[in-house]
Amino acid sequence: xxxxxxxxxxxxxxxxxxxxxxxxxxxxxxxxxxxxxxxxxxxxxxxxxxxxxxxxxxxxxxxxxxxxxxxxxxxxxxxxxxxxxxxxxxxxxxxxxxxxxxxxxxxxxxxxxxxxxxxxxxxxxxxxxxxxxxxxxxxxxx
Amino acid sequence: xxxxxxxxxxxxxxxxxxxxxxxxxxxxxxxxxxxxxxxxxxxxxxxxxxxxxxxxxxxxxxxxxxxxxxxxxxxxxxxxxxxxxxxxxxxxxxxxxxxxxxxxxxxxxxxxxxxxxxxxxxxxxxxxxxxxxxxxxxxxxxxxxxxxxx
Numbered sequence: 536x537x538x539x540x541x542x543x544x545x546x547x548x549x550x551x552x553x554x555x556x557x558x559x560x561x562x563x564x565x566x567x568x569x570x571x572x573x574x575x576x577x578x579x580x581x582x583x584x585x586x587x588x589x590x591x592x593x594x595x596x597x598x599x600x601x602x603x604x605x606x607x608x609x610x611x612x613x614x615x616x617x618x619x620x621x622x623x624x625x626x627x628x629x630x631x632x633x634x635x636x637x638x639x640x641x642x643x644x645x646x647x648x649x650x651x652x653x654x655x656x657x658x659x660x661x662x663x664x665x666x667x668x669x670x671x672x673x674x675x676x677x
Numbered sequence: 678x679x680x681x682x683x684x685x686x687x688x689x690x691x692x693x694x695x696x697x698x699x700x701x702x703x704x705x706x707x708x709x710x711x712x713x714x715x716x717x718x719x720x721x722x723x724x725x726x727x728x729x730x731x732x733x734x735x736x737x738x739x740x741x742x743x744x745x746x747x748x749x750x751x752x753x754x755x756x757x758x759x760x761x762x763x764x765x766x767x768x769x770x771x772x773x774x775x776x777x778x779x780x781x782x783x784x785x786x787x788x789x790x791x792x793x794x795x796x797x798x799x800x801x802x803x804x805x806x807x808x809x810x811x812x813x814x815x816x817x818x819x820x821x822x823x824x825x826x827x
Binding site for chain 2 (some may be wrong): 537538540541542544545546547549550553554557558562565566569570571573574575576577597599601616618621622623630632633640642645
């Protein structure tokens with residue numbers, strides 16, 4: 536069982552705001568694209584080799600560990616992740632941490648970097664204030 | 678969402694990125710910002726309960742983060758002996774990312790200046806970063822008022 540210290544969401548949020556203040560959205564894009572390839576190299580390999588089941592397992596593990604309100608399912612060849620209660624947003628709000636202006640953008644950037652590296656594509660529609668999002672993943676057309 | 682269990686890897690990558698773009702000073706600027714703006718809960722613990730507040734704060738955070746350590750609380754001193762830091766383990770020993778060599782330097786920037794604001798004397802010894810060993814020593818000076826005097 537992994538150790539769960541949710542205050543790290545607040546620290547990440549501080550880092551995102553710092554990056555945004557220093558280097559703007561282009562800096563966020565550059566940093567998280569690069570970080571995603573390093574931090575999630577194993578997930579990228581797994582997604583490339585096993586397909587969307589690997590990503591579904593990843594999200595099921597993460598959101599169960601963090602006690603988020605979520606559901607994953609397939610719509611044809613598309614994996615859908617419906618986050619109804621984002622554990623990061625809800626924890627930061629409960630602890631009165633500042634939520635970075637573009638906090639949820641890191642999800643889009645990381646997902647796109649992971650998927651692109653593995654031959655997949657994705658989308659995300661988020662409502663940061665509500666702590667909700669719907670993410671979709673599918674195999675990219677070559 | 679980057680899970681909190683993946684945060685430490687991202688933290689280390691952020692330090693690398695900031696140093697590449699703005700030098701080590703930019704990394705320190707981030708750490709100082711975290712200390713001044715994010716660690717309000719530690720500041721509250723210390724302001725309210727002094728040395729016992731520090732013990733309570735790190736009991737919570739280190740309890741959640743894992744690792745192996747020993748905390749000592751005396752009437753006039755608080756000590757953390759970190760034997761196997763969970764963050765350093767992730768950064769230096771798991772092989773998942775290329776470590777930021779100065780990763781452990783964030784702790785001496787985050788904690789001693791904050792605690793000194795309350796009148797305490799603080800030492801931070803980074804003993805062996807790759808193996809996750811360090812020591813924080815906080816002393817209450819006999820002639821300086823601190824929250825422990827209330």
